[in-house]
Amino acid sequence: MSKDEALELALDALESCDQVYGSEGSYQYFSQSMVDKAITAIKQARSAPVQEPIGEVRNGEAYFYNGMYTNKTDVPDGTKLYTTPPAHSDLGLG
Secondary structure, three states: OOHHHHHHHHHHHHHOOEEEEEOOEEEEEOOHHHHHHHHHHHHHHHHOOOOOOOEEEEOOEEEEOOOOEEOOOOOOOOOEEOOOOOOHHHHOOO
16 A cells, blocks of 8 residues: 555544534544554555665656666656556556
C-alpha cells in the first residue's frame, strides 16, 4: 500500500469522528473498523522500503545518475528509472 493510500484511509477514519450532544451531555463516536484499518495501513506504509530512482529520461535519452546514458528508450521525458518498477498502486493502475 502506498503512503498516499494510507493517508487516505487515515483521513477517512478521522472524518468518521463526531460529537453528539444530548440530555446526558455530549459524547464522541467513531468507526472502530475504519480506525483499525487506518492504523494498519499507516504501519505498513511506514515500514515499506523507499525506492530511489537511478536515473530519468530527458530529451528521449535515459540518463543514469552514475553518469551513463542511452538513447534506446521509448518512454516519455521526465520518467524516473528504477532498478525494480514501483508497485502498481504507486502508478495508479491498481
